[in-house]
Amino acid sequence: MDREPTVFESRVYEALCRVPAGKVVTYKTLGHAVGCASGQAIGNAMRRNPFAPEVPCHRVIPATLMLGGFMGDVIGEKIERKRKLLAKEGVKFDEAGKLLDEGCLLADVPLD
DNA sequence: CACCTGACATAAT
DNA sequence: AATTATGCCAGGT
Numbered sequence: 001m002d003r004e005p006t007v008f009e010s011r012v013y014e015a016l017c018r019v020p021a022g023k024v025v026t027y028k029t030l031g032h033a034v035g036c037a038s039g040q041a042i043g044n045a046m047r048r049n050p051f052a053p054e055v056p057c058h059r060v061i062p063a064t065l066m067l068g069g070f071m072g073d074v075i076g077e078k079i080e081r082k083r084k085l086l087a088k089e090g091v092k093f094d095e096a097g098k099l100l101d102e103g104c105l106l107a108d109v110p111l112d
Numbered sequence: 113c114a115c116c117t118g119a120c121a122t123a124a125t
Numbered sequence: 126a127a128t129t130a131t132g133c134c135a136g137g138t
Contacts, residue, residue: 008135027120031134038133039120045135047119062120069119 005049008034012045013055015109021056022090024099025106026063033109039063047072058082059091065099 005013015033019025027039036042039062046057051071062068070082083093092100099105 003136006136031120036134037121038135040118040132041120041134041136043119044117045119048136051119057119060119063122064120067119072119074119 003049005045008036008041009045009048009050012036012042013050016055016057016060018109018112019056019059019106020110021059023104023106024059024061024086024091025109026061026065027068028063029106029108030060043069053085058085059089061099065102065105067093067097 011034012030015030016025018033019030025033027042031037031039031042034042042060046060047069051057058070060068067079067082068074069079071078073079079097083097086093090101091104094100
């Protein structure tokens with residue numbers, strides 16, 4: 001189902017683009033950056049459309065520091081790809097899908 | 113316009 | 126510590 005991003009989504013993507021490679025943020029942090037108190041809405045925005053690496057949605061993980069989801073799935077090959085992508089950027093996860101280097105986690109989304 | 117869904121978070125059991 | 130319930134927020138039907 002193709003549709004263009006809504007204003008809210010665009011806002012989220014914009015904030016997301018401020019996350020440098022090799023770093024990750026939680027849905028909550030990202031939500032805080034866009035003034036949204038619900039990570040669920042953020043997750044929705046991610047899940048909707050622009051998944052693929054065009055927007056670094058793979059740099060967003062739940063507060064549990066697990067892999068979370070990717071490309072509309074919470075488990076599967078997509079997630080494996082996400083893990084590899086992040087590993088390539090310097091963010092390593094263990095087999096349980098848990099973030100190893102918490103130093104890669106941004107406490108806040110930097111401004112431009 | 114009302115109800116349901118969802119890649120979340122937090123509190124309570 | 127694990128599971129369940131409640132709160133959040135925007136999108137879809």
